Amino acid sequence: MKSRMMLGLLASMLAAAPVSAAPPPPEVQSLGNGLSVLIGSSCNVLILPGDTGVLIVDDQRRSTFDETMAGIRSVSDLPVRYVVDTHWHLDHSGGNGSFTKAGAVIVAQRNVLVRRSAEQYMAPYKQHIPADPQESRPVIIFDDSLDLRLGAETVELRHVAIAHTDGDTLVHFRNANVVAMGDVFFNHIFPFIDRSSGGSIQGMIKGVETALAMTDEKSRIVPAHGPVATRAELSAYHDMLLDVARQVQTAKRKGRTLEQVVASHPAAAYREGMEGEEDRFVEAIYDSFGHADLHHRI
Template sequence: MRRALVLLATVIATPAAAQQDMSRVEIKVERVTPGVAVLFGAGGNIGLSYGEDGNVIIDDQYAPLAPRIAAAVKAVDPDPVRFVINTHWHGDHTGGNEAFGKAGAVIVAHDNVRRRMSADVFSKQMNETIKASPKAALPVVTFSRGVNFHLNGDMLQVTHVDNAHTDGDALVYWTRANVLHMGDTFFFKATYPFIDRESGGSIDGMIAAAKTGLGIVKPGGKVIPGHGPIATREDLQAYHAMLVDVRAKVAAGIRAGRTKAQVIASRPTAPYDGKVSTTGFIKPDRFVETMYDELKPKLQPARKR
């Protein structure tokens, strides 16, 4: 529980939301296409593949919500959850792992997800140590580049993207349904992107992940973000363009010798502030600040000796 609350505060929530009473969270189901649904609650959006071969969920939010998530899945399809695919290691996406693992689900994720969940992690942002997950919560099947699931009349194509939101991100694509789950490499409307540099994330990786997603999902397809409502391919395209544009503005400011405060004051996100929540967990200034801190060592001129 402590792990989940720490990551709730550091990953997607405002301070007020971090104190949210989980007993009041309602799990809502939105069907996307036959065999595909999304579960919304508190934490990362959950993708659901259901049908004759059983249920597969992509992410599982927080530990206290696991019984309600299981009930919501059962209301769609009475079969048990066979597989849990984690898009990355953060607790708002993996908190239910232990409960589903103990119930018999096979947990699948990138190699780095198991590595990060297996050890205590010190967060500089929170000045606190996040304890290792229990054995039952750890992925038992891991991959380096990707893996495919042939279930429920579709193929779920799981693709790793390097150093984007974290160093263990995975995109999950229903090839027949043309639905793509982007995990936290895509935040839609709810907040500006969170780039977890402590977990190997980077702005260039986020841009590359969005580009990879655009290369996977076909026109007319649906895109499930890590946080926010279900989106379209066009929404993902606009998100990619926003990342490229803001990065270019921050980079130009660094090359011009501007300080972090000056670049933030120039409001490089201004054209997008009406489309993205400016009161979400990652506010415009923090998004720019994170990008500045990452890019400055790469772009500032080398000192003459």
């Protein structure tokens, strides 16, 4: 009798025990011509299989390596051969060490290597970022541009200076008619301009103009954060950057303090449908304008 009672109690305990849910499958969208994008939890990751290996653009954080690999494996079983870092921030390049251990080669603009070879300080977060170990740093380095071939696709890497950081890369998949923009483009998010890493509003605007010149009305634009966009959406983002920058420049030329400019909310007209930190965006724009810049209309 006691045994039956114990078995019944055990059965009811098992029935009541919570079942751990399996992680949801990664969201991977096809962009055509063999190119896909993983909508990752840290950033968007471009995935391009070739004949003998896979090229990816950005690899998220070290902690999201399994998620990134699951997205890649949903597209291809080939090994990852190349990882292109759009810039040095760890939500984009934090997986470098894991991928190099698996045999991948890191490709980046020279300033990414410079910054990942030394401790960095991100003032908005009051955070010190230690240098990467040697094996996690970029190996294939370029200054202004680099073209890669993978299967039938030509992958054009173009440096845009002093934009989100001083080491940003736009990645143009010519045949697929897709441009990956890293953090030069935040879709439906007020952008973060990392002044500690050499970024500026002037460079952000020029970087977006460079991307617009690469594209047409059929192009798909992949931001680092937010949904895949059209050229029209990127153009509207450009106009927003330019409008807010000009308002801040004019106010600073008139002697307004940072606190006064932030309190005037020059980006208020763009709040609908936007996320992110509006005030931090305005602060970075204000800081981008030195004395000499105040009299040169952008």
